[in-house]
Amino acid sequence: MACYRPAGQDFYFACPVPELAPFEISGSQPATEAPPVAPAVLLSRTVGWVGGEQREVESWFAPPGTLLKVAGGSSFYIAPSGRAIVRVEGTKETAPGDSGLPAQLTALDREILVGPALVLALALRGVWCLHASAVIWRGHSIAFLGESGQGKSTLAACLADAGRPDWRLVADDILPVTDSKAGVDSWPHFPQLKLSMQAQPGPGLPEHIPLDRICVLAHAGKDENPDLLSLASGQAVEMLLRHTAGTRLFDPALLGNHLAFCGRVARQIPFYRLVYPHRKEALAKVQELLESLC
Amino acid sequence: MLTLDAALHIPDYVMSTTDNEDIVLLNAQTNQYYALDEVGARLWGLLKDGKPLREIYQVLLDEYEVVPVQLEQDILELLNHLLENGLVESV
Numbered sequence: 001m002a003c004y005r006p007a008g009q010d011f012y013f014a015c016p017v018p019e020l021a022p023f024e025i026s027g028s029q030p031a032t033e034a035p036p037v038a039p040a041v042l043l044s045r046t047v048g049w050v051g052g053e054q055r056e057v058e059s060w061f062a063p064p065g066t067l068l069k070v071a072g073g074s075s076f077y078i079a080p081s082g083r084a085i086v087r088v089e090g091t092k093e094t095a096p097g098d099s100g101l102p103a104q105l106t107a108l109d110r111e112i113l114v115g116p117a118l119v120l121a122l123a124l125r126g127v128w129c130l131h132a133s134a135v136i137w138r139g140h141s142i143a144f145l146g147e148s149g150q151g152k153s154t155l156a157a158c159l160a161d162a163g164r165p166d167w168r169l170v171a172d173d174i175l176p177v178t179d180s181k182a183g184v185d186s187w188p189h190f191p192q193l194k195l196s197m198q199a200q201p202g203p204g205l206p207e208h209i210p211l212d213r214i215c216v217l218a219h220a221g222k223d224e225n226p227d228l229l230s231l232a233s234g235q236a237v238e239m240l241l242r243h244t245a246g247t248r249l250f251d252p253a254l255l256g257n258h259l260a261f262c263g264r265v266a267r268q269i270p271f272y273r274l275v276y277p278h279r280k281e282a283l284a285k286v287q288e289l290l291e292s293l294c
Numbered sequence: 295m296l297t298l299d300a301a302l303h304i305p306d307y308v309m310s311t312t313d314n315e316d317i318v319l320l321n322a323q324t325n326q327y328y329a330l331d332e333v334g335a336r337l338w339g340l341l342k343d344g345k346p347l348r349e350i351y352q353v354l355l356d357e358y359e360v361v362p363v364q365l366e367q368d369i370l371e372l373l374n375h376l377l378e379n380g381l382v383e384s385v
Contacts, residue, residue: 234318234330252307252323259318259320262318
């Protein structure tokens with residue numbers, strides 16, 4: 001039994017998950033929730049980038065929980081509370097263990113587990129995974145939202161490089177976030193799959209950090225300079241909706257919870273549109289603008 | 295053709311943010327989101343309260359500086375869009 005605590009939530013797995021090793025904890029598994037039954041109703045079918053290629057991803061209502069099926073990989077049952085993720089079908093890539101499933105998770109299964117399965121389980125527990133990079137500067141944290149290729153990982157990495165000791169990387173691609181009456185928190189103890197194990201930012205950071213601001217990256221014209229503009233709350237909600245991971249797997253009730261979360265966060269923290277030219281000499285100005293926010 | 299005498303209601307599967315100046319609507323059947331600006335959000339709030347379209351028109355006419363004919367046209371255009379996307383239904 002392997003026990004991990006990514007994004008501040010305890011999870012127990014039959015097989016070790018190396019990607020979660022930095023967040024391993026000791027503990028024993030709580031009473032198992034109701035076992036999965038045969039999937040009954042298809043909730044959604046979509047195509048997502050998993051295991052290095054575009055794959056069909058299906059979520060099925062499998063009372064009382066959800067069954068996640070990814071083409072080419074095992075299926076994972078997620079309990080309705082999000083407290084358990086159980087592999088229920090195996091591929092035949094390795095020898096079967098006692099359960100009739102492969103004793104070790106394949107690389108693809110691990111990616112499904114720490115990707116869509118974990119994202120869905122966390123959402124069921126009220127932890128929403130933003131497609132975002134994030135940095136912290138002198139105690140103030142900023143998340144960057146943007147489409148793929150818009151430079152959010154590059155910007156966070158550049159700000160947090162060795163030449164800027166006050167800046168630190170919090171997340172490269174996925175940032176788990178929660179909200180409460182006290183404010184919005186980010187949870188950096190989460191595997192950043194595009195970074196090597198040595199480059200993971202989470203292990204050296206507190207388990208949760210108040211999230212102070214969110215910037216949405218916007219393309220800059222050829223000669224355009226960096227700029228920051230405030231976003232209205234409706235635009236902020238739209239950006240959060242668009243840049244939350246896994247929403248295509250959410251059932252209507254979860255979509256409703258997510259919408260309410262986005263509305264609350266948009267009211268609690270300021271959002272900006274950051275015009276970000278992909279020019280090296282623009283970085284100093286971007287840094288100056290971001291520091292002026294804090 | 296839609297007129298201000300039509301009776302519309304909001305289906306159960308449509309959700310909206312609350313307490314924001316602008317409103318975002320979610321059609322949970324299609325997983326599609328729609329944003330409404332301030333005036334659209336005001337219209338939505340009144341529709342949610344069960345007000346008939348003519349009363350909504352009158353409220354908006356009183357609250358905003360707008361030409362009556364233009365307001366009616368804008369309201370019907372928005373409602374047609376909401377109807378097409380399953381965010382409101384004819385009663």
